[in-house]
Structures are given as C-alpha cells and as structure tokens.
Amino acid sequence: MAFRKENILLVDDDIDILELLQRHLQSMDYHTYKAVSVKEALYILKDTFIDLLITDIQMPHVDGLQLLKFANENYPEIPKLVVTGYPSVDGALEVIKSGAIDYLTKPFTKEELKKAVEKAFEQGANSKDSKRKIAGTKANIYADLIGESEVFLKVTDIIDRVKDNKATVLIKGESGTGKELVARAIHYSGKFSRAPFIAVNCGAIPENLQEAELFGYMKGAFTGANENRKGFFQAAQGGTLFLDEIGNASLGVQTKLLRALQEKEITKVGSQSAEKVDIRIIAATNADLYEEIKNKDFREDLYYRLTVVEIDVPPLRERKSDIPLLVEKFLRKYGVEYKDRLLRISPEALQVLERYHWPGNIRELENIIQRAVIMSDGAIDIGNLPEYLKYQIDFPDTDFVPLREMEKEYVQRVLIHTQGNKTKAAEILQIDRKTLRDKLK
Ligand SMILES: Nc1ncnc2c1ncn2[C@@H]1O[C@H](COP(=O)(O)OP(=O)(O)OP(=O)(O)O)[C@@H](O)[C@H]1O
Ligand SMILES: [Mg+2]
Incomplete structure (x- = not known):
C-alpha cells in the first residue's frame, strides 16, 4: 500500500508465537523483524530503526529481562511491550513497574495485541525520553544507512544539515539507490522524529484519487464521498510527508502542493475553507523532472519550491x-x-x-x-x-x-x-x- 508504518522487533524463542505476531502485525501494516534469541535481537537493534520492541521473558541463554534492561539503558526512546505466559512468575512485573513497560499475557487475540501495541506507541510518544534528542554517534543515527564512500558521505552530510529543520527536500536518484531510506533517516534522526512519517507513493494512486487521498475531502464532494475524510497531509501533521515518485503527481495535485508549500495551508476537496498544516515535505523522483517540465507535465514553479535542498543519491556503481x-x-x-x-x-x-x-x-x-x-x-x-x-x-x-x-x-x-x-x-x-x-x- 501507499501508506507505511513503524518497525517492530519481535523477540521470542517460540517460532509459532513469532509467526503469529508477525502475521497479525503485518495485517495491521507494521513492518516486523523477528529474533529467536536475545543475541539476534541485539544485532537487529544495532542495525535498524526499531520503533517498538516486543519480547518474551523466558528464553534460553539470555532471557528477556536482560534484554529489557539493556534496551532501557541503550534505547530508552524505544517503547517496549512484554508478551508473557505468567507475568508474576516470570518476574516480569518488577521490570514492567520499573521501566513503565506494558505487558500482554499469552494467549492473546489479535484485537488485544492491536490495543497493546497502540498503547505502547502512545506511551512512547508521551514519555520524556522521546523528547530527548537521539543521542549517539553519527554511525548510530544513520544505523540503517550503510556507507563510507566519499560520494555517500556527501549525502549523510546534507541529512545532518536538514534533519532538525523543516526545509523541503527533493531526493533524486536511480531506482533502488536508497531514496526512501534517506527520507526516513532525515525524519528519524531529527528532532521531529516522534511525529508521524507518512510515505505516499504518488505513482501508486490513480490520478483521479490523488487530490482526495492527499488533502482529504468533504462529505458529498464527489460520488462515494460519504463522510468527511482527512488526507495524508493531515495525517503527517507535525512530522514528515514523503511524496515518492513525485513526477507522477497529477497537475491538480501539483497546484495544491505549491499552495501548501507557499502558504502552509491546504483545502480539502469540496471544502471552501483552508486549514493550516505544519509539516516537512520530502519528495523523491527517479525520473528526469526537467524533461517533464519541458513536456508541461510538471510545474516549473513547483520544481523550484521543492528543491530548497537537493540530495542526489549516487548509484551503487x-x-x-x-x-x-x-x-x-x-x-x-x-x-x-x-x-x-x-x-x-x-x-x-x-x-x-x-x-x-x-x-x-x-x-x-x-x-x-x-x-x-x-x-x-x-x-x-x-x-x-x-x-x-x-x-x-x-x-x-x-x-x-x-x-x-x-x-x-x-x-x-x-x-x-x-x-x-x-x-x-x-x-x-x-x-x-x-x-x-x-x-x-
Ligand atoms: N545506504 C544503505 N544502506 C543499507 N541499505 C540500503 C541503503 N540504501 C538502500 N538500502 C536498501 O536498499 C533497498 C532499496 O532502498 P529504497 O527503497 O530506499 O530505494 P529507492 O531509491 O527508494 O528505490 P525506488 O526508486 O525503486 O523506490 C531497501 O531495502 C533499503 O533498505
Ligand atoms: Mg522508493
């Protein structure tokens, strides 16, 4: 789908539980990573932007309590959720109390899991740690973004300069070079990282639906508009809206987008009144936008608005x-x-x-x-x-x-x-x- 969500790390020595969790969470549109041991979990934590840690307590070798302790010390900003058979027996209660960690008892239903996950995210967003600037070295901040070559360091250098402000960024590069990852790194390494990151693939939404999807619509605006709906712009409020394959945005959307960038306000389809939005736009393209401008498929004025900061992601070769x-x-x-x-x-x-x-x-x-x-x-x-x-x-x-x-x-x-x-x-x-x-x- 055009809409993507957080990364959840699942840790359990029981493969069946892992797969059950994964199935449920994927159907809720989360990305999941699985680890059957604490050791693996540590590798993944080190390497990936994890937004939520879900762990079992009783596991062979190193148990979940130690993982939680480690994660609380090293990744205090990541919310944690314990999935356990017997919270009191496992000693989970103490950890939960000490680290303000929530727990879910096995067996659980999909609905219970959903609630627990949402609650954990909410608590994560409200905790004081999340306001703390993400500490650590550069390597840590761009943990997901591998590379030391000179051309690549130019990219991370720009990320550094834009992560804490809301300048509009256009990311260019061939397919598969890591444009989306760069967009995520800008968002998640900066000071607005706990606000939403919403990724929208303009190429995946039919042209006639783009305006409604992006800006929302009012009941009765068109056939099928049975209720007032928010769009991706409102969903990204306070955070980042990533417009992938921007070259595929319809001309109608381009006009509205230009206005959003200039006036910082948008109008829902079918509405008379504008509303304020406070977001950062990151757009990406692997197409040659100059060519599209020449063919009158892309607005030149929008192009200049989007390229306040430009990032060229180099091809792997x-x-x-x-x-x-x-x-x-x-x-x-x-x-x-x-x-x-x-x-x-x-x-x-x-x-x-x-x-x-x-x-x-x-x-x-x-x-x-x-x-x-x-x-x-x-x-x-x-x-x-x-x-x-x-x-x-x-x-x-x-x-x-x-x-x-x-x-x-x-x-x-x-x-x-x-x-x-x-x-x-x-x-x-x-x-x-x-x-x-x-x-x-
Ligand atoms: N610097 C990097 N370090 C590690 N993994 C990377 C890096 N850059 C890209 N990847 C991985 O490569 C894959 C492709 O990256 P991504 O989806 O960001 O590319 P893209 O430029 O958006 O491609 P497309 O134009 O096809 O959408 C992803 O799985 C991503 O995790
Ligand atoms: Mg992409």
Whole structure:
C-alpha cells in the first residue's frame, strides 16, 4: 500500500508465537523483524530503526529481562511491550513497574495485541525520553544507512544539515539507490522524529484519487464521498510527508502542493475553507523532472519550491567501495532471518559482486544476498550467485587499461567461473595449460 508504518522487533524463542505476531502485525501494516534469541535481537537493534520492541521473558541463554534492561539503558526512546505466559512468575512485573513497560499475557487475540501495541506507541510518544534528542554517534543515527564512500558521505552530510529543520527536500536518484531510506533517516534522526512519517507513493494512486487521498475531502464532494475524510497531509501533521515518485503527481495535485508549500495551508476537496498544516515535505523522483517540465507535465514553479535542498543519491556503481559493508549488513539481516546465524561470503564471491555494474542498485544487491543466503548451506560462494553477475563486468569507460591488464582480468574472470579449475579454464580460453600457468605468473 501507499501508506507505511513503524518497525517492530519481535523477540521470542517460540517460532509459532513469532509467526503469529508477525502475521497479525503485518495485517495491521507494521513492518516486523523477528529474533529467536536475545543475541539476534541485539544485532537487529544495532542495525535498524526499531520503533517498538516486543519480547518474551523466558528464553534460553539470555532471557528477556536482560534484554529489557539493556534496551532501557541503550534505547530508552524505544517503547517496549512484554508478551508473557505468567507475568508474576516470570518476574516480569518488577521490570514492567520499573521501566513503565506494558505487558500482554499469552494467549492473546489479535484485537488485544492491536490495543497493546497502540498503547505502547502512545506511551512512547508521551514519555520524556522521546523528547530527548537521539543521542549517539553519527554511525548510530544513520544505523540503517550503510556507507563510507566519499560520494555517500556527501549525502549523510546534507541529512545532518536538514534533519532538525523543516526545509523541503527533493531526493533524486536511480531506482533502488536508497531514496526512501534517506527520507526516513532525515525524519528519524531529527528532532521531529516522534511525529508521524507518512510515505505516499504518488505513482501508486490513480490520478483521479490523488487530490482526495492527499488533502482529504468533504462529505458529498464527489460520488462515494460519504463522510468527511482527512488526507495524508493531515495525517503527517507535525512530522514528515514523503511524496515518492513525485513526477507522477497529477497537475491538480501539483497546484495544491505549491499552495501548501507557499502558504502552509491546504483545502480539502469540496471544502471552501483552508486549514493550516505544519509539516516537512520530502519528495523523491527517479525520473528526469526537467524533461517533464519541458513536456508541461510538471510545474516549473513547483520544481523550484521543492528543491530548497537537493540530495542526489549516487548509484551503487559510483560507490562500489561500500559493497563489502552493504554485503555484510545484508548477510547479517538474512542470516538471522533464514539461517539463524551469521553467514560469511568467500572472497571470490565478493569480488564478483564488486565487479558487477548494479543497474538495480542496492535493492538488487540486497535481493541477490537474500537469495544466496536461502540457497547456501554454509558460506556464500560463487555458486550461490546468479550466473548473469559473472558475465557483466563494469569497466568504467573513461578508465582504459593496457591489454595485458585486461587479459589478466579476463583470465581471472574465467577462473572464477571454473571455480579455480585450471584445466577447464584453459579449455575455455583455448590455450594449453602451460600457457595459462605462464600467464598466471
Ligand atoms: N545506504 C544503505 N544502506 C543499507 N541499505 C540500503 C541503503 N540504501 C538502500 N538500502 C536498501 O536498499 C533497498 C532499496 O532502498 P529504497 O527503497 O530506499 O530505494 P529507492 O531509491 O527508494 O528505490 P525506488 O526508486 O525503486 O523506490 C531497501 O531495502 C533499503 O533498505
Ligand atoms: Mg522508493
């Protein structure tokens, strides 16, 4: 759907309970992360923006009480909810009292879960910790946003400059480069982080419904408008409205959006009166808006209003030095999810990943690692990677190399393909083994 919600971390050693929780919460539109042990939960906490922690108490090795204690100390801003069989027996009551943590007893219904989760979020929003500025290092703040390359640090530098104000931001970049993640980082690392973050994909809403969905409508404004309804603008009040694929906004919406940016007020469809809105707009596009302006599909004046601050998220092929870090992150994420442990990758497989040109950017890399983790029995090796990766190597076209270099590169590529088998490699190259041996020297 066009509307997305918070990240919830679920911790329980009982897989059935985990899956039940996940099913229920996903049907309520929450994102969920699962951990079957405290150790895994700690990895996820470190790596992800978690908005709510739901944990069992009795677990082997390290129990939930210790997790709660740790989380209270290190992540006081995250609301917590305990799911337990016997709160008094488990000793949960004390923790709950001490940390103002709510609990839900097993078995529970979906409705009870929903109430408990909503209450936990409410309490989180009201607690004094949430007003506290999110402490910690930069690495901590952008925990979800991996990268150390120079081009990427330019991005995090801009995030730093805009997170605590409400300047309008336009994020540009190819598909899968992390535009949405950047938008979330701006919101969640800044001082308005506890206000709503509402993501709307303009490309996913039919043009004729866009105005009503975004700005709300009055009863009787059009057939089917049976009641007064708020739109995404009102839902984001105080926080951030993320307008993804802004190039797909209808001209009607563009006109209203321009007004919202200039006057800080909006009018519901079918209403005569304007209402104030106090939000930050972040828009994103992977289309060339200049082209759309030329074709009169996009208002030029709106374009200038949106680009108070511009962020160009670089394609992955321009930040290849970040590949090992990204791979490590995805190995951890999917290792925990599918294999219950952390997996490694062979140097040869990593090399293949570093050579590929990544037209689908980070999303493509993440999918490939996810699939490799599922398909592997141990460390990820070349055999777990899709064939096509091995034949498409990105040679930067400005960077010509001597033929000898090129040959070396190619021989290595063939060897990678044959998994080090020199006889096979010599066959493919149609040279004898001795020549190959000489070349390898
Ligand atoms: N710097 C990063 N560190 C870690 N993960 C990242 C990073 N950037 C992107 N990702 C991951 O890559 C995937 C794609 O990111 P995202 O959805 O933000 O891309 P996008 O630019 O919005 O793509 P599209 O234009 O297709 O909507 C997500 O799963 C996201 O978590
Ligand atoms: Mg996106």
